[in-house]
Amino acid sequence: RLVLEIKRDADAEIVLNQLYQFSPLQDTFSIILLALVDGKPRTLSFKQLLEEFVRHRLSVIRRRTQFLLNRARDRKHTVEGLLLAHANIDEVIRVIRTSATQAEAKTRLMAIECPAPLMRRALGERGYADFQQERGARENYQLTAVQADAILRMTLGQLVNLEQEKLGKEYEQLLDEIAEYQRILSDDKNILAMIREDLLEVKRKHADTRRTEISGEEIGTIDLGDLITEENMVVTISNQGYIKRTAASTYRAQRRGGKGLKGAKTEEEDPIRHLFAASTHDYLLFFTNRGKVYWQKVYDLPQLSRESRGRAIVNLLNLGEGESIADCRAVRDFTADHYLMMATR
Known part of the structure; x- marks a missing residue:
């Protein structure tokens, strides 16, 4: 949950609309479904993209499983040699001790014959059946070069301490x-x-209730004026440059002899200089003593109470040093058949 605290005199609707316009609170973006298909870039439909994803995952899992299978087979081959060495441990140790070089020890280890019944006891019925399928049915079996190397990489202490149960x-x-x-x-x-189970696992770990809404509508450019209700306002500017707007509905009609309402809290040295009615959708044209004109929408002015003094206009307009507002006019539209005439002293 996101909470924004705004100033007391700020318009919450305008702040919200500006968040929509200038922040990622509401956003729109386009995507292009571009993918490499057989090494070539292609623009795909959503269905084709899903099909390519599944095809890619099939390839990845197949290659990964084949790699794991080859690694398990290599380790199985090594363990078979260790089990054979354990079953004939005395002969293996004798050959290693009496060999002058490691190459000689390897050759002599590969020449040791292990009877089939001994291999059956070492590997078990299931393992021996698989072993026979790979090596064929024989009366005696011998170590391969890979198995002999694995045995020679072990110290005599490791060979003696081989645990048949652990290897089994x-x-x-x-x-x-x-x-x-x-x-x-x-x-x-x-x-x-x-693939399905992997995706379900991702869903179980990361899925939650959607917090945003996916819409196919075109957002386009947000115009704050379209989102603000049109309302009549009373705009006041003091002699020292304080400006505000107040809803016209806060002023009530009075009869003859009525006391009236207080329209603004002013000081003697800062009387009201400009006062006029305008709609929230009107433009205000500010003419300065430097011959410049600035414009501002009425709904962008601070909306304050009748008693409030207002906000300094220099906080709304980028006025230069010594520049002040000489006059102000409200206009609805900028049309070619309306003119402003100005005259200097």
């Missing part, structure tokens, strides 16, 4: 992840379901 849990988790990634990539409908 990680291996089962990798099998689950690989199965899920393969399921996602098997059909675009699965990816579309992920």
Whole structure:
């Protein structure tokens, strides 16, 4: 909620209209649905834009899932080698200790044969079935170069302290992840379901009740005069340059012998110099002693009470030093068949 406190003599309607005109309180903007389609810029309809968004998300999720699948497969391959090393840990440690160089150790590790029953116990039934599908059914299996490198990067202490239960849990988790990634990539409908769930999650996190209104109407330029009710005003200007407007309705008609109403609070040295009636939509022409003329709408003048002295006119007009108002006239429109005649002393 936004609260603006205005001066006592300010017109709230004018302030509100000026906020609409000069601030983002009410705004209009245009959009161009320009997007890169297959590397080329194209202007799209709203439906085409949504279709391109979905197509882009399909591509992103497919590539992301493929990346995660490849990473899980690489880690699964490494864990299989560690499980094989754990199942035959004595032979692995003996080969590493008796090898003169790391290259020799790698070659000898890759030559170690692990019987199929030992691999079955190390990987479990589910893991062994997947392993056989990748490597084929054999009586003995050997470490690959990647698996041998992973073992050689570990210290002997790390090899000895390998926990089969921990490796087994990680291996089962990798099998689950690989199965899920393969399921996602098997059909675009699965990816579309992920896109929908992602959008619903964004909605759950950030959605709230709309606070603004979307309108297709053309706002155009706001004219304050069209938003202000036309009303008769009494305008007064004092000798020292204080100006105000007061609604004519505040003055009542009186009969003969009536006491009358106080029209302004003045001092003896600052009497009223100009007093006239005008509409809120009239223009006021201020003629100065320098031969200049300024204009102001009546509704822009401060509306004050009958007893108020008014506001200094220098706060409304950009008067120069020593410049003062010589005369003031109210006009409704600037038409070609009306003239102002001025004469100097």
